[in-house]
Amino acid sequence: MIIRVKAKTLNSLTVGGNTSIGSVDISFNELGIPGSSIKGAMRTAISKAIEEGEVSGYSSCGEIEPSKMRDCDVCRVFGYPNHEGIVNVHGVKIAPHAVLTRVKIDDATLKAMDKSLFKQEVIKPNTEFEFIVEVKDNASCREIKLVLLSLFYLRLWRLGRGGMIDLKVEEFPQGCDFSDLESLKRWLWE
Ligand SMILES: [Zn+2]
Structure with missing residues (x-):
């Protein structure tokens, strides 16, 4: 089943490069935010909420390092080594004009470095x-x-380095009581 999420940045959000989210898996065709980075932030947000007692009734081993992950509710949903999980994030749509691209600047010459692989949006x-x-x-x-709940708490956590986002889910999956x-159907930060 599909959960469509509408989101907005609350401050500027840095993607790519070597200092922030998405350093390895951003493709050159895909502008903006990799789905895997959003999924990782959802996982971290719900782990923190469970550890801090904000959410009860679920277990979290609290690990983000794959080799240390142990079987828990968060790992079963988001996946851990040799266990696929039940959730994936994709189809990130963002207007191209909303994204500025930076290249690495050489500190000595203050010029863009020609052969730099560094790309940051x-x-x-x-x-x-x-x-x-x-x-x-x-x-x-x-x-x-x-x-x-992981989406709910992502609004109180961060995406990448200090990036805050708001989000809402206008339609919940059918057949369950939520x-x-x-x-979660309304913006939080308004
Ligand atoms: Zn776990």
């Missing part, structure tokens, strides 16, 4: 974008709720 504040969270059809209501997550 900066997404302007207050840029709206969309992405798709795909959840396996056999997921339980409890697992889907963990995915929605009535205590109604506020």
Whole structure:
């Protein structure tokens, strides 16, 4: 099943390069934010919320280092070595004019370095974008709720280095009771 998410940057968001999110998996055709980076931030946000007691009824081993991950609710939903997980993020749509591209500047000459592989994109504040969270059809209501909670807490966490985003999910998957997550249907930071 598909959960469509509308999001917007609250401050400028840096993508790519070697200092921030998406350093290895950003493709040159894909402008902006890699889905895998959003998924990673969702995972971190819900892990923190569980550890800090904001969310009860779910377990989290709290690990982001794959070799140390142990079986827990967060790992079962988001995946860990040899376990695929039930959620993926893709289809990030962002207006090209919202993205500024930087190249590496040589500190000595203050000129752009010709052969630099460094490429960094900066997404302007207050840029709206969309992405798709795909959840396996056999997921339980409890697992889907963990995915929605991870989106909820992503609004209080960060994407990349200090990037804050707001987001909302206008339509929840059918067949489960998510009535205590109604506020996820509206922007949080307005
Ligand atoms: Zn775990």
